[in-house]
Every structure is written in structure tokens, then in C-alpha cells.
Amino acid sequence: MPRAAVDPIRAAATKSLRQAAGRWLKAGREAAGLTQAELAERVGMRYYTFVSQVESGLGRVPIEMQGAWALAVGLDPAHFARTLLAYYEPELNRLLFGDAAQILPDAPRAFGT
Numbered sequence: 001m002p003r004a005a006v007d008p009i010r011a012a013a014t015k016s017l018r019q020a021a022g023r024w025l026k027a028g029r030e031a032a033g034l035t036q037a038e039l040a041e042r043v044g045m046r047y048y049t050f051v052s053q054v055e056s057g058l059g060r061v062p063i064e065m066q067g068a069w070a071l072a073v074g075l076d077p078a079h080f081a082r083t084l085l086a087y088y089e090p091e092l093n094r095l096l097f098g099d100a101a102q103i104l105p106d107a108p109r110a111f112g113t
Contacts, residue, residue, distance in 0.1 A: 015057065017087050017088070018057035018058070019057035020057075021057065021087035022054060024083065025054060025055055029073055031073070031074075032073040034073065036051040036052055037051075039069075039072055043068045043072050044068065060084075063081075066081045066084060
């Protein structure tokens, strides 16, 4: 079955949300007084460049690393994961938590939610 064409509006919204997530993650790391290299070491990554990519919006924190990442920057893992869900999967967040789902301070309203 052929893949559907990429919707440019949806792609732009996803990019914007990833960048906003990256800014939130960077602020958390900086508030914890960690460099990218120190955070990478604390969560068991070999290279700090992955942290850089996530903070710039080019990547995502993998689900299996979210708990360690949260603890490394001194945040509650449940709050951390829910916040990332709102950035990374806004529609799933809306479905799970309703229209009163967490509104992110610097994220655009995406996909009509």
C-alpha cells in the first residue's frame, strides 16, 4: 500500500512542537546545572550530541530513557513523561486526558486540538 503524502501543515506543527520540547528540556537541564555531556553521562549515553539533537528539536527522548532523564534533571518522572507526551503526541495526549489536557506554554495548538 502506498504511503500518504506528507501534510506540510502537520509537518510544520510537529517540527514546532519538537523545537518547543527541546527548549523545555534544555531549560530543565540548565536549571539542574548540567552540561549536555553531564546529562548524557547520567542517562547512560555515550555521546552528548544526542542531547544536543533532542534540545534542537531534531530528535525525541526515547520512552525507555524518559525516567532516567527526568531523574537526572530532578523532575518527577510522571510529570516529565506527560509533558513530553503533550509535545510529542498532542492528539494522544488529548485523547487520554481530554480537552483540558495540559496546555504547553510555548507550543502552538496543533492539529486542531
